[in-house]
Amino acid sequence: MNKLLNFIQNNKAISWVLNFQIFRIFLLPFMGLMPQDAYYYLYGQNLSLSYFDHPGMIGYILRFFTNIFGSSIFVVKFADFFITSLTILSFYKLASYFLSKEKLQKAFILLASTIFISILSFNSTPDVPLLLFWTLSLICLYKAIFEEKKWFFIAGGIAMGLAFNSKYTAILLQFGLLAFLAFSNKYRRLLLSPWLWCSIIISVGVTFPVWYWNYQNDFASFVFQSSERTSSISEFKISPKNFFGAIGHQMLLLLPILFLIFITFTYKYVKRILFKFKLPSSKTLFLLAFFVPTFVGFFLLTPIYWVKLNWMMPSYITGIIIAGMFISKKLLKVQIIFSIVFHILFSLQILFYLVPIKSDDTWVGWEELAKETATLKETYTEAFIFSNDNYKTSACLNFFMKDKVYAQNIIGLPSLHFDYLGDDLNILKGKNALFIDSDKRFKDSNKLGEINPLLTSYFKNVIELAPIIIKINGKESRKFWIFYCTDYQPKK
Numbered sequence: 001m002n003k004l005l006n007f008i009q010n011n012k013a014i015s016w017v018l019n020f021q022i023f024r025i026f027l028l029p030f031m032g033l034m035p036q037d038a039y040y041y042l043y044g045q046n047l048s049l050s051y052f053d054h055p056g057m058i059g060y061i062l063r064f065f066t067n068i069f070g071s072s073i074f075v076v077k078f079a080d081f082f083i084t085s086l087t088i089l090s091f092y093k094l095a096s097y098f099l100s101k102e103k104l105q106k107a108f109i110l111l112a113s114t115i116f117i118s119i120l121s122f123n124s125t126p127d128v129p130l131l132l133f134w135t136l137s138l139i140c141l142y143k144a145i146f147e148e149k150k151w152f153f154i155a156g157g158i159a160m161g162l163a164f165n166s167k168y169t170a171i172l173l174q175f176g177l178l179a180f181l182a183f184s185n186k187y188r189r190l191l192l193s194p195w196l197w198c199s200i201i202i203s204v205g206v207t208f209p210v211w212y213w214n215y216q217n218d219f220a221s222f223v224f225q226s227s228e229r230t231s232s233i234s235e236f237k238i239s240p241k242n243f244f245g246a247i248g249h250q251m252l253l254l255l256p257i258l259f260l261i262f263i264t265f266t267y268k269y270v271k272r273i274l275f276k277f278k279l280p281s282s283k284t285l286f287l288l289a290f291f292v293p294t295f296v297g298f299f300l301l302t303p304i305y306w307v308k309l310n311w312m313m314p315s316y317i318t319g320i321i322i323a324g325m326f327i328s329k330k331l332l333k334v335q336i337i338f339s340i341v342f343h344i345l346f347s348l349q350i351l352f353y354l355v356p357i358k359s360d361d362t363w364v365g366w367e368e369l370a371k372e373t374a375t376l377k378e379t380y381t382e383a384f385i386f387s388n389d390n391y392k393t394s395a396c397l398n399f400f401m402k403d404k405v406y407a408q409n410i411i412g413l414p415s416l417h418f419d420y421l422g423d424d425l426n427i428l429k430g431k432n433a434l435f436i437d438s439d440k441r442f443k444d445s446n447k448l449g450e451i452n453p454l455l456t457s458y459f460k461n462v463i464e465l466a467p468i469i470i471k472i473n474g475k476e477s478r479k480f481w482i483f484y485c486t487d488y489q490p491k492k
Helices: 002-010 012-030 033-046 057-069 073-096 101-113 115-122 128-144 153-164 168-183 187-194 194-206 208-216 220-235 239-256 256-275 282-291 293-303 313-326 329-352 366-379 393-400 416-420 451-456
Strands: 384-389 433-438 458-472 476-488
Touching: 002 168, 002 451, 012 073, 012 329, 033 057, 033 194, 033 416, 057 073, 057 128, 057 293, 073 313, 073 384, 073 433, 101 115, 101 313, 115 128, 115 293, 115 313, 128 153, 128 208, 128 282, 128 329, 153 168, 153 313, 153 393, 168 187, 168 194, 168 282, 168 293, 168 313, 187 384, 187 458, 194 208, 194 239, 194 329, 208 293, 208 458, 239 256, 256 293, 282 293, 282 313, 293 313, 313 476, 366 393, 366 476, 384 393, 384 451, 393 433, 416 476, 433 458, 451 458, 451 476
Parallel strands: 384 433
Antiparallel strands: 433 476, 458 476
16 A cells, blocks of 8 residues: 555656546535436436447446446546546556656647546546447557557457447548558558458457347338438538637647647648658657547548547547657646536536526436426426437436336437337327426426427327426426327327
């Protein structure tokens, strides 16, 4: 124990990282359920080889933790925190292969200081396991390539497969690997190595459950990801809003100092490669191969497409290692100050909810809604419950309520994985329902809701009831419109 304490005291970076993690775990009990938490918890409660919009790894993890420790908000959040902590430790190991002790400490602090680590620690998303297996993949590939420990190609294949089973973005691992070998004069020979292709074949083999589920379901997930993501790209409409929005998101996730360092070294290396035809060292090239396709690739899409803030996250792993080579002590201090200020403000928001969030992507109000809905159900005992916001309200209510809550597939709208739960809607024929509609931009508690025309085509009568108003800190903060619908008639 004394040796451990002495080690921590002699490594300031570890002390900083521990402080950041202690801060985060302190906030966990105060975090409410996010819709994403509830949705991926639903994954875990309905085990499947894969799922409509993502592979199932985050669902399996939540199922594992809740089976052991019980189904609670804290356990769900702790699962995210635990996996993200493993990612931080794995990052330290990976970064140690590329950096001196001083630069390693800088990179370690940089990673822990970021907002994206806090998001992954507090919110269930496929990115949580993705970043862990992405980092483990790079450790194995480094060992296989630079230390010539060929068996690590096998381990790397398994890790890359598990990353793909977390999120489809992981396909960029294989792309980065092949790109590195193609550009590397020293290691290009490995393109002919049976170990390399064995690694790739194994990575594909590990992903078999995802492919088989898609085969069984008309490749629904791949169709969704391709059509949904490419439709607006094909229109090719320039949108400065998307571009500057992406910059804002990335500055938030990384904080301004780290983001500007990313931009600086990206420009430096890309300029050197494209205009001077000079490649960096093999190790730096390796890091860039897993940074540029994801970070630069997605940024190039931003003028014509709304790139979500989390899509670039895998690039941060090697990007922060490169940043550790460049950042000065002065800039690192500024990064830490930014981080501390932001996390203090963030903690105040969590603890006291100072600024109302005009969106369903919030951690407040869901448990209160469930309690009010349960009370309402005592009056309308025969009615089933559903909502129409893809998954958010339905997933959250399913987490807290004993009664099953349906999604917008009740009225014929696509409902992500709710469409694949195997529910026979015909058993609801003739029954009444309580329809819950979230007022995302709540301003007026007396404002009436709009009756969705689809409701009247599936139900005989639709009557608006008194809305459910959620008070937070004594203030009316969230509103849900409630409709009583009679005689449900599912369409064939």
